[in-house]
Amino acid sequence: MSSDGPTEALDVLATVGTDHHPFARLIAWLDRRFGSDAAAGSRCLVQTGASTPGRVRSRPFLTYPEMEAALAGAGVVVCHGGPGTIMMALGAGKKPIVVPRRSDLGEHVDDHHVVFSRRVAASEAVWLAETQERLNDLLDLARVEPELFRAGEAASAAPPAVAAIESLVERLLADDRGVLR
Numbered sequence: 001m002s003s004d005g006p007t008e009a010l011d012v013l014a015t016v017g018t019d020h021h022p023f024a025r026l027i028a029w030l031d032r033r034f035g036s037d038a039a040a041g042s043r044c045l046v047q048t049g050a051s052t053p054g055r056v057r058s059r060p061f062l063t064y065p066e067m068e069a070a071l072a073g074a075g076v077v078v079c080h081g082g083p084g085t086i087m088m089a090l091g092a093g094k095k096p097i098v099v100p101r102r103s104d105l106g107e108h109v110d111d112h113h114v115v116f117s118r119r120v121a122a123s124e125a126v127w128l129a130e131t132q133e134r135l136n137d138l139l140d141l142a143r144v145e146p147e148l149f150r151a152g153e154a155a156s157a158a159p160p161a162v163a164a165i166e167s168l169v170e171r172l173l174a175d176d177r178g179v180l181r
Contacts, residue, residue, distance in 0.1 A: 011043035011044060011074070011075050011076065012030075012034070012043065012044040012045070012074065012075065012076045012077075012078060012139070013044075013045055013047075013070045013071060013073075013074035013076070013077050013078070014026065014030055014044065014045070014046040014047065014077075014078040014079070015046075015047040015062075015067070015077075015078075015079045015080065015085055016046075016047060016048060016049045016051055016079075016080050017047075017049055017079070017080045017082045017084075017085055018049055018061065019049060019050065019080075019082075019101070019108065020050050021050065021101065021106060021107050021108055021109075022049075022050050022051040022052065022106075022107070023049065023050075023051050023080060023101055023107050024051055024052065025099075025102075025105060025107065026051075026078070026080070026099050027046065027048060027051045027052070027053070027054045027056075028054065029099075029132045029135055030044065030046055030054065030056050030078070031054035031055050031056055032132065033135070033136060033139065034055075034056045035054055035055030035056050036055070044056050044057060045057050045058065045059070045070060046058040046059075047059055047060070047061065047062050047067070047070075048060050049061065067088065068088075068092070071088060071089060071092035071094060072092055072093075074094065075142065075146055075149070076094075076097065076139065076142045076146075076149050077089045077092075077094040077096040077097065077149075078096065078097045078098075078099065078129075078135070078139075079096045079097070079098055079099070080098070080099060080100065080101050080113060081098050081099070081100030081101060081112075081113030081114065081116055081117035082113065083116060083165050083168075083169050086098060086117075086120060086125075086126060086165065087165050089151075090125065090126075090151045090165075092151075093150055093151050094149065094150065094151055095125070095126060095127060095148070095149050095150060095151045096126050096127065096149075097126070097127040097128075097129050097135060097138045097139070097142075097149075098117045098120070098121065098126045098127065098128055098129065099129050099130070099135060100113035100114040100116070100117040100118075100128075100130065101113045101114075102114060112172060114130075115172065116168065116169070116172060119168055120165065120168065123164070125151075125164070125165075127149070
């Protein structure tokens with residue numbers, strides 16, 4: 001199902017980024033969660049990128065202003081493990097649920113999303129969901145304790161969050177094996 005755009009407040013904004021690799025696993029998880037419930041599905045918007053859309057309301061891509069508006073209006077953000085997307089969510093005052101792309105499933109060229117997402121989750125800046133069960137548990141938690149899915153004041157101001165993530169990315173890039181120490 002498609003929509004013209006994110007004009008109203010959303011319960012869930014999910015974004016898979018703009019990489020050319022499909023992220024069918026996350027789309028399927030969201031479909032199983034929201035696709036059979038028209039009311040819930042209408043309050044969820046999935047930016048699908050190169051992935052085949054599911055039953056949940058979706059758009060292949062959002063412009064930067066559309067993404068900013070969607071992030072601002074979302075109660076919960078679910079995203080892939082891309083540093084840019086994570087930083088944008090934190091900058092919008094959201095503590096996102098991160099589902100990292102995996103290379104063994106053809107979702108990316110390597111596992112830098114897995115490494116990066118686990119590292120950022122260890123700092124408690126994001127929620128990590130590597131299974132559908134964990135994603136569902138976090139979405140359930142967000143319904144009863146939405147404040148846990150808001151970034152702290154420092155993250156909303158962006159510079160501290162951006163500096164922390166930039167440092168992690170630089171360390172990842174400096175290590176030719178993609179392993180943080």
